[in-house]
Amino acid sequence: MSEATSPGKIILFGEHAVVYGRPAIAVPVAEVQARAVLHPAGSGADFRIIAPDLSQDYELTEAKPDDPLATIVQTTLQYLGQPAPPAATLHISSTIPLGRGLGSGAAISTAIVRAMAQFLYRSLAPAEVSSLVYEVEKLYHGTPSGIDNTVVAFEQPVYFVKGRPIQRMRVKHPLTLVIGDTGIVAPTHTVVGDLRRRWQVEPERYEGYFDEVGVIVNQARVAIEEGRLGLMAIGELMNENQELLESLGVSSPELDGLIQAARQAGALGAKLSGAGWGGNMIALAEPQVAVAVAQALTQAGAVKVITTEVARST
Ligand code: MEV
16 A cells, blocks of 8 residues: 655745746645555456545546546646556545645645555655646646645745746745635636636736835845734735735735735735635734734635644744
8 A cells, every 4th residue: 555645735925926937936735735655455356546535436447538637637647657547546645625725736746646655665756746737737727837736745844936947935024824715616717718808808908016016035045034014014015015915916806805804813924825706815923913813804705714834934
């Protein structure tokens, strides 16, 4: 038997603009996890995939060509030079809500790659895991930047630019983040596709917004890595990033309501996280204020609230 997990993720700064070559900052969220467990089956048995959360139970040979679970299994087998699938059953489970910007797709794929490698007595570096998962991200998202697979495969805060090697972020002071879920499912590829159509009509306007987001991300990187500007500066940059996300047309009344509630409860800053139109928002809070922010989010209609800490780098 082999078993592997993967955390979820949140984007702290720079979603959407990162698809257009600007930098973004993301961190893993260990409070939610995807899990893949492989059990050996009797010799001659087919490779079976069971994912109760997704109401899936089928054999690899029966999978549709664009099935993301089968694709990551086959991509991994090919990469590991395994001509035929082993006789085994793959169980997939996850506590990461689907389609809410917490990286559920990338995390499920990452857990599968890790469990498959372990089952076949092979070891893969995070960069190898990340590029295998990216292949499947393209199926889910169309034009993914690659930030989701990078942050979950490396399990570290990252400063990410599409197509460039990962840059790990140092974190000078711990960050307490409160994550509020609107409960609304908004598939990333729909929101990204809609923004792309608007960018095609008015490229200069949207490129201008992306440039402004890029400046905020670089300021945030300095603030997080050096810590001299304090948490208030990071919160203020989150608010500025949110204003630009509103201009990009990816916020929603539900997200705006939760963001407002978090700020009123004393958060230092708040913004949507991920693709938007639904999904999750994040708020930065002093640790002693985090409980009040979490309560305010629940009262304002959040279906789930997670409080997480981005630890100081040692
Ligand atoms: C999704 O987690 C983040 C987006 O920027 C899309 C991407 O980077 O591929 C909206």
